[in-house]
Amino acid sequence: MVLLAANLSLGCVATSWDRVAPPVEMLVLGDAIDDSERKAALERGRMVYLVDCSKCHVPEPILAYSVQDWGHILPEMIEETSLTAEQEADLRRYVESVLQLGADAAG
Amino acid sequence: MSLHAWLRFLVILTSVAIARTSLADQGMWTYLRTVNVLAPGEMEYEQFVTAKWDYDDDDDGKYQFDFRHEFEFGITDNFQMAVYLADWRVKHSDSDGTVTEFRTSALEFKYKFSDPVTDPIGFAGYGEVKIGSEKFALEGKALFQKTIDRWNFGYNFVLEAEWEDNGANGARYVNSKGKIANYLGVAYQVVPSFSVGAEILAITPIPDWAGTDTTRFYAGPALSYRGRGWYITTTFEVGLNRVPGVERFQLRTIFGIDF
Secondary structure, three states, X not given: OHHHHHHHHHOOOOOHHHXXXXXXXXXXXXXXXXXXXHHHHHHHHHHHHHHHHHHOOOOOOHHHOOHXXXXXXXXXXXXXXXXXXXXHHXXXXXXXXXXXXXXXXXX | OOHHHHXXXXXXXXXXXXXXXXXXXXXXXXXXXXXXXXXXXXXXXXXXXXXXXXXXXXXXXXXEEEEEEEEEEEOOOOEEEEEEEEEEEEEEEOOOEEEEEEEEEXXXXXXXXXXXXXXXXXXXXXXXXXXXXXXXXXXXXXXXEEEEOOEEEEEEEEEEEEEEOOOOOOOOOOEEEEEEEEEEEEEEEXXXXXXXXXXXXXXXXXXXXXXOOOOEEEEEEEEEEEEOOEEEEEEEEEEOOOOOOOEEEEEEEEEEEEO
């Protein structure tokens, strides 16, 4: 887990979008149990991040901003959209999981 | 459509619009169309203004302003429609003075087949039907776009067929002609709210569908700024080759508002 997170921060991943929005496999690798529902929600959240956000701007690397920054960014950006409640929840869950991954790597 | 009918239509559109918030289409360029579409139920208004000047003919005082008022609607995840309420223009020349002309109203359809971020290449098909008192036109476009890091690359292939009034015996839509255009664009996102880029245009008229006229080439910078719920994009295009009767400079600005 820590090695994967370190790879993310160094940019040693498969594609540039993996660096911007890490694949879900990286987020759930350490899970003790196979939670397919969580994986599906994270996948949906990642697609919202990459596809819907890019309608207005190129997606920014999630780990380029702090947890505090995202506390402001997410509500502001969501307000600009017409995401459904489910899409919004998936997006929040995904971003929070990536930030947790970053925190684990730093810790 | 009468003025009263237009006003009623506008009131209905506005009523729908104020009930929604929206996510706008990315406006990095003004001639190129991007692949993305609005989400279902979203709406955006775009005001186009295009200034054209420095015509290579005897009339030094000639200039033209083109205006377009467009409402875009997201229909499904991959499909959007748009209505151009009116394309109209103001033309000035020293010999003829200033003339204001309504040209066309139009319907536009765009279907996104693949995404510029998550797919190897983004692709959308685009169709447009324009109709006016003196002109009827059909336009098809193949839109390609790829986003790589902070860069966006776009290409549009455009084929247009139009029929115009020939002015004889009140005959309508009889003079047929076509146009092929290739638009190429690049844009770099400096920060999420601001991008700089460039657009290259190659436009080839096909009069009477019998051979082609000289292809006009343009190139120039594009700047785009996005605020909360609005954006503005400007492109300044310079003619790379002189064609008699054709403007050398074009400055196009699009102001978009999300509803």
